[in-house]
């Protein structure tokens with residue numbers, strides 16, 4: 001059994017060729033955050049005949065199973081990355097579309113304290129900062 005097969009089984013998913021191929025692509029993904037179209041393009045490059053509809057379906061299954069996380073960095077454009085135990089947030093360069101990951105404990109603590117002031121406990125959060133290099137005009 002390969003590592004990927006084990007991951008699928010642990011996530012409660014049957015091992016199928018499309019699932020295996022898509023999982024391999026996401027794990028090797030560079031850039032780390034890929035849209036369904038990006039995954040589809042990689043499959044085409046590797047001569048895998050897996051349709052875009054299947055890619056969407058498998059990514060949704062992966063998301064439900066907790067294997068991947070989905071982000072919407074701009075309107076309607078979802079990207080996926082392998083789920084990890086280590087939390088991080090994102091900033092997106094609005095000029096290049098590049099995604100930068102960051103983690104700052106001050107920010108985490110501040111969010112927890114704000115939430116507590118409102119009588120809640122923090123379950124999850126999703127932060128995306130939209131950024132631009134100084135000097136770059138719109």
Ligand SMILES: [Zn+2]
Nearest residue numbers: 081088090101
């Ligand atoms: Zn990320």
